[in-house]
Amino acid sequence: MYQTWMRFFTPGPAHHRLGLVCLGVGLQYGALPTVGPRTLDHHVAVVVSAGGGWYLAPDGTRTTVTAPALLWLTPGVPHHYGAGPDGGWDEGFVVFSGPAVATYTELGYIEPDRPVVPLSDATGARGVIGRIARAARRGNPLLEVETGAAVHELLVALRRARADLAPGGDPVLKALARDACLPMSVAEHAARHGMTPAELRTAVRRGAGCSPKDYLLGIRLGRAKELLAATELPVAAVARRVGYDDPAYFSRLFTRRVGMPPVRFRAQQYRTVPGGWSDQVPDPDDPPMIEAPPAPESLP
Known part of the structure; x- marks a missing residue:
């Protein structure tokens, strides 16, 4: 048995000019059906957070997929993959496109030649996918912009979670x-x-x-x-x-x-700052606050 939920969107031309658009999001788990062989017109990031399976490249190379892992599905490249028979896997996927894809690829955030990427932790990426899913509610007037911005965030989260990078930074x-x-x-x-x-x-x-x-x-x-x-x-x-x-x-x-x-x-x-500037990054959980002036005393 398996469970699946997905939504698909059709952003307008103005949204594409923001750089990235989200075209779909899905959350699935269990003994999912095998996918492909097929070829897509858009990029898909498939984040496997639990379980395992396999990925078959166009040249016949078979790669074992063990969570946490990322599958890059690239436009025009045939792919064929599936969850393992022992319980399947837990996946979240995001379909995306846009002119910024080329730049993210140049910077190494998207790796078309590396369809299976081991991750050190899928928590951050799954959190972003969850926010996209929540934004996908019917009637959300911010849908296209909110989900498009989240795709940028997802690419950063996936880049940070790559298992071949040290958790504390290179x-x-x-x-x-x-x-x-x-x-x-x-x-x-x-x-x-x-x-x-x-x-x-x-x-x-x-x-x-x-x-x-x-x-x-x-x-x-x-x-x-x-x-x-x-x-x-x-x-x-x-x-x-x-x-x-x-x-x-x-x-x-x-x-x-x-x-x-x-x-x-x-x-x-230029800013004149009494006391000088601080080079310490503010703590998001304890941001600097401007104290409010005392309330004037009320007249009797």
Whole structure:
């Protein structure tokens, strides 16, 4: 026996321009029927949170699926899979499409060449699928936007849950982030980790979806923006703080990547904050609050 529930949607052209649209969601468990062989026109993420089964690739390669796991069903690629005979499996699936799919694929969040992805934990992804299912109630006026936004969140949750990534984050990426503002080349960063530049490129591409140069640059520019917005340091001093000895080069790089020169960014974003800015991330469970002024005393 098995149980299944699913809903399908038809977002309009304006919703597609948001980048991603959710076309369907489903929750199923038990000894589910075998799927395929078939070919789809859209992407589907199938999250298996309990049980196990198998996946058969177009070349005949059979892969055992053991929960927690993700099945990527890619448009135009035949697929054939099924839950195991001993109790089946528990799955949630999301059908999606949109122009942002190409970018998520480029960044490594979607892996068309890796149809079966072991996960360390399916809890986060299943939570997002549950929210999509709740948003799918009849008559929800926010349906398309709410579910489309959740697809972005789902891709992040699945990326974070990949079993081949350390739960606490990649130590190489952590070290690069720590040392990003040191005046070091990519080759020097690689040597510090006992890696060749090519090995570092592979590690960063796998972990962050970009090159080491872009990863370091993003951190440097983020720090430069904070210094420009929160301090009165000259631009040359800001450049040195984030690893650039040549302030003219820094200004050209900042302008090209940010879209405006550092002095204009400062003019727009500078804030005088009594007591200074904090570099501590607020605790979501205990956010900073502005104390309300005392209520005026009532007249007798």
